[in-house]
Amino acid sequence: MATYTELMAQAQALMTQAEQARKTELSAAIADIKATMKQYGITLADLGGAPGVKRAVKSKSKAPAKYRGPNGELWGGGAGRKPEWVRAALAAGQSIESFRI
Template identity: 75%
Template structure:
């Protein structure tokens, strides 16, 4: 019977092989997806994605956003935990009034 350390080494080796296989297959999968998108005229927006990783302009709560943070973050100002950027603004002694939309 193999020892624990031997089995862990084998598991790590298999995980490395699996990751390499995923990377090897990724390029062909992406190429196939792009070809099908071109064939059917599908855009990233059709899939519900956004271009460039930018925010869609909606807040998580579904309520309309009242504040826009320094990096474009949106906040509706509702109950619950305040976003980090809001806490940072308030901690610095500033008012949220300058962040109103």
């Protein structure tokens, strides 16, 4: 019977092989998708997106939004964990009041 160390080494080797296979297959899949898009004249906009365009994030809260983030994010300002954009703004020395709607 193999030891724990031997089994862990085998598992690591298999994970390395699996990651390499994933990268190879991913490259082939992306190439196929690009070729099909070119063949039919499909753009990213046709697929519901475009480079550099972020979609508005829906709020999970039922409270009305009081603050709007730099990328259009909304926050009601209630109790609980602050959104990442609020924490980043506060850490950068900005006032939350500058984001009030």
